[in-house]
Amino acid sequence: xxxxxxxxxxxxxxxxxxIESSGKVVKFARNETPFDxxxxxxxxxxxxxxxxxxxxxxxxxxxxxxxxxxxxGDMYDTVVLLDGKPHELMSEVLExxxxxxxxxxxxxxxxxxxxxxxxxxxxxxxxxxxxxxxLATDLTLLDTRERLLKLIVRNLESGEKGRxxxxxLSHAEIAKLIGTVRHVVDRHIKQLKEEGILEAGRRKxxxxxxxxxxxxxxxxx
Numbered sequence: 396x397x398x399x400x401x402x403x404x405x406x407x408x409x410x411x412x413x414i415e416s417s418g419k420v421v422k423f424a425r426n427e428t429p430f431d432x433x434x435x436x437x438x439x440x441x442x443x444x445x446x447x448x449x450x451x452x453x454x455x456x457x458x459x460x461x462x463x464x465x466x467x468g469d470m471y472d473t474v475v476l477l478d479g480k481p482h483e484l485m486s487e488v489l490e491x492x493x494x495x496x497x498x499x500x501x502x503x504x505x506x507x508x509x510x511x512x513x514x515x516x517x518x519x520x521x522x523x524x525x526x527x528x529x530l531a532t533d534l535t536l537l538d539t540r541e542r543l544l545k546l547i548v549r550n551l552e553s554g555e556k557g558r559x560x561x562x563x564l565s566h567a568e569i570a571k572l573i574g575t576v577r578h579v580v581d582r583h584i585k586q587l588k589e590e591g592i593l594e595a596g597r598r599k600x601x602x603x604x605x606x607x608x609x610x611x612x613x614x615x616x
Contacts, residue, residue, distance in 0.1 A: 398495065402468050402515060410509045418497045423488050430486040435472040439499045442469045445492015449484045450571065461571040464560050473520045476502060490563060534574045540583050542573035544612050547600065563598050
């Protein structure tokens with residue numbers, strides 16, 4: 396197994412060989428829930444392909460909020476990696492893929508043994524903290540249309556690097572990313588199409604007029 400991932404290009408050949416000898420590639424299929432908290436107490440995952448959502452859900456109301464939408468280059472679970480305690484996030488595979496599965500004890504060891512590796516992990520954790528902070532702020536301060544505009548812009552920007560995470564998602568899944576329900580997203584996307592900002596079809600959203608989109612975003616940020 397050759398470990399080739401852009402964000403780990405600088406780790407050095409010694410660590411690369413350790414990762415390749417200690418890890419195994421695991422496959423996951425759509426609608427599976429393979430990343431439960433018992434598994435993450437023992438293993439750490441670096442995603443090579445696919446799309447996985449991690450979410451919380453109220454068992455009483457059935458309401459669901461997606462916390463992370465992960466794909467190639469993402470890592471799970473950094474919370475367990477750092478504190479060693481169970482992290483009870485639910486997961487669901489939205490797009491089949493593969494992950495590098497590593498013993499979590501080895502990952503902790505490498506963080507101390509190889510400073511460059513530790514820096515990569517900690518920078519990733521910082522990005523996750525910023526994401527959750529922004530999510531909490533947006534859910535509190537912005538309306539659903541504004542949240543959708545921000546989500547679209549953020550993923551169009553990442554799409555330039557080949558990771559438009561909205562590609563292939565249903566409106567129901569997009570709604571769970573911004574804390575609302577499908578029919579609200581349906582209405583907003585219809586309005587944005589009528590305004591000439593977006594082109595949208597089945598599980599596909601494309602930008603039609605960046606200037607108009609940026610003008611609307613500038614009004615709320």
